[in-house]
Amino acid sequence: MGALSIRQVTKRYGENHILKSVDLDIAEGEFVILVGPSGCGKSTLLSVVAGLDSPTSGRIVLGDRDITYLAPKDRDIAMVFQSYALYPNMTVEQNISFALEMRKVPKAERRVLIDKVSRMLQLDQLLDRKPAQLSGGQRQRVAMGRALARQPSLFLFDEPLSNLDAKLRVEMRAEIKLLHQRTKTTTVYVTHDQVEAMTLGDRVAVMRDGIVQQFGTPDEIYGRPATRFVAEFIGSPAMNMVHAKWERNRLYARGFELPVSPHAIAMVQAHANEDMIYGLRPESISFGPPGTGLAGELKMIEPTGPESYAFVHTAAGPFVVRVPGKLKAQVGEPVSLVWQPADVHLFDAVTEARMSDEPLQLAVA
């Protein structure tokens, strides 16, 4: 069992910087998500932790052991791959027991572990099957069982759900969460799916271009995104963003004066740059009585069942509004948008960092 500490890890292929100094401290038993668009370095970071790739510089410490240059088999890490990587020539039982056999676990003990794991994952009926005879969800479970049976000090998941259909993905997501609550094994989970990130993680690291842009609880990531990128990446529909300019002690977007809280005014005044990004979550906006707030025209409605998304064109730019239930309005109708100044997120237009009077938690290179 152990905490995982990733210290100033970099990875270069020639001139190509895949990881630019990544620092993450993960507590024992924690479930941490690495999320980001493809090519952000999240999978490379996972490979480096697993020992399948070595870092250009930096250290990786698991528990009290420096594992940076240990062989994968000596790290006490188990990994679930995106393709599951089940051994096609072996039955489910052999797949699960392979690692134990390689570690010279006595046969009787292997039997006990396989029983335990297969009951936990409802694999008892499938032990004699080959991977080719299993459905996607069953393969996924075998892959987890294989990792689980070893009782490693660290679990790695590399986009484990992306090969499953939408319904199964939700089921397996819940199963992974329950499993973690039972075993309390430190887990690092890579995904590009923000819903997985928000629902599974104790903490989430949002990565982009080889840098961790923000590392915090799902609440922090959603409620106080550290950069414009994090704000746009997490949340669906994405956060509304308008370019705004600070003029004559007011904030304007294409001539419309944007409401700002007094707290934000003080912050903006202290800020050197006058160009900024004004961000609003779709659920922070609502429809006001005519004549109030920002006037616009309803262009499109997307009903999803429990809620609807309204796409509105305004003088300040396009906005998406999230309303619960069904929206009783016609496309083409004039509407006006209102919101609380406290819900506004402000970002510097140049550095794209969140404007804050608190010191920034993360250095953005």
Add this chain to the structure above:
Amino acid sequence: MSAATALGTARVTPVMARGRSRSWQRWLLWAMLIGFATLFLAPLYVMVVTSLKSMDEVRAGTLLALPHALDASSWGKAWSTACTGADCQGLRPFFWNSVMIVLPAVLMSTVLGGVNGYVLSKWRFRGSETMFAMLLFGVFMPLQVVLLPMSQILGWLGIASSVWGLILVHLLCGLPGTTLFFRNYYAALPDELIKAAMLDGAGFWGIFVRIVLPLSTPIIVVCLIWQFTQIWNDFLFGVVFSGADSKPVTVALNNLANTTSSVKEYNVDMAAALIAGLPTLFVYIVAGRYFVRGLTAGAVKG
């Protein structure tokens, strides 16, 4: 409405026309396939019937006719008493020479090719691609090029004109081909399988023996058939590097057919040629079905 109907009929007609032309094409296809099959099988047919005729019947000149009475004596003569040059023991000793050469050379070149392919596809190292490119060169190299240097080397090793020398030559010349086969086959095996096994605690040989080899049946069979055919049918190396009593069956067959006595015994020649060709035929028939097997299908993706 009327436009839609017009469109509908316009679309139906060419479909029917295509259906007719398709059956016509099918007839042509069958006719051609049967024609070519006959063309290719005719020599084999002539060989088989001639080998079963008596010399009198052969002389009668009815090449395509079935034998009046089955006469297998020419097979016996070809096997044990026909003259290949000065000695007259038939093909038998040379057939066993070929077996002695082929078995170890095929097995060793397949095993080494498998290990090579495994390393070159799953354990790449600096320069491994260059190495593979150079090996590829070996596949396309005309074999005549190596005759002189090879005989020199066999001389140094003291195994010139022996079965051992031929085994070594065939092993070395087969290696580029078998490596290419295995390397390309293993390139299609997902890397994640290897990574998973590494994390599970298996080492280089553990992964090869427990994971990779069990998935290799199709390519092993392909390799065995390929190598067997190549080495069994080899004439060039057999003629150049063999001594008087280490000649392979192909060289002996040539000598048998060229040994002139008073009469040209076509039936014996044909029987000898069939004897020399039977093992490759046998291998194809026994192992051929493995050619089309894909064992990893459906094993990885969901």
